[in-house]
Amino acid sequence: MKEEKIDYKNIPNSLRKFRKMNGYSQKQVAFFLGVENAGMISRWEKGSRFPSPVNIFRLAALYHTMSDALYFNLLRVVRREIQARRDALEAGKRLPE
Secondary structure, eight states: OOOOOOOTTSOOOOHHHHHHHTTOOHHHHHHHHTOSOHHHHHHHHHTSSOOOHHHHHHHHHHTTSOHHHHTHHHHHHHHHHHHHHHHHHHTTOOOOO
């Protein structure tokens, strides 16, 4: 099975989808979260920046969803990485020292 890699220059997320579903502009979201400007919201949505953990929870509260739903594709890739490492450990591969 081919291992998926996370592109940290384009972090997959559903932020734009949730914002649109809730009928908010980026400027409104920035105001609700207390973020300095809408440009930061844009960078989060494009995946070029990652919000702080507190802002992830704020976004989840604003959009009435769970925080993992905002980054579901990223979570899926991370879970696969962890499972591959578990499988390797169970197959008898040594842990790095």
